[in-house]
Amino acid sequence: MNKTLLPALLAVASVLLIGTASSAMADSGDSDESKKRWILSIGDSQGTLEITENTDKRALKSQAIPLDQAASGYEDIYKAKLGKAVNDDGKQYLVWKLISYNYDEESDTKSKTIYVLDAGNGVELTEPITKEGGSCGKDKHKTSSDNA
Structure with a gap:
């Protein structure tokens, strides 16, 4: 695998994970x-x-x-x-x-x-x-x- 491709994929995965977690936490609970x-x-x-x-x-x-x-x-x-x-x-x-x-x-x-x-x-x-x-x-x- 290309040496620059792996860090880029990890960065994209991190952004997606953080974005999903942030919206889930913001929407969690209706209190x-x-x-x-x-x-x-x-x-x-x-x-x-x-x-x-x-x-x-x-x-x-x-x-x-x-x-x-x-x-x-x-x-x-x-x-x-x-x-x-x-x-x-x-x-x-x-x-x-x-x-x-x-x-x-x-x-x-x-x-x-x-x-x-x-x-x-x-x-x-x-x-x-x-x-x-x-x-x-x-x-x-x-x-x-x-x-x-």
Whole structure:
């Protein structure tokens, strides 16, 4: 077998295995708790770009404001992506999730802050979400209003 063919086949197999496992884990369980981990809650807020069963996701994403416009005014944004958020009425909306990381040397604490913005107009739909501490689901979840 060709020396370059085997690594390529292994890489493709790994990608397929990881992709299958990721989607299986995301879809596993129908409990409210598992859904809450994948979709952010925005309380009683409403977005402008609603996601329904019949939504053409590609068309909806094309209506989102550009990232540079959404991130304008936010400092130290490390990561940003389009995602879903759900309100108290169960309606889902397309949102920009802007993520910044911080490290406090004095307390040796890492934290990340997630800003949830309406993807249609850039308005914040909820207080910033701050996660402090470890990883793998062991973060302490706080909002900035809890820290005040």
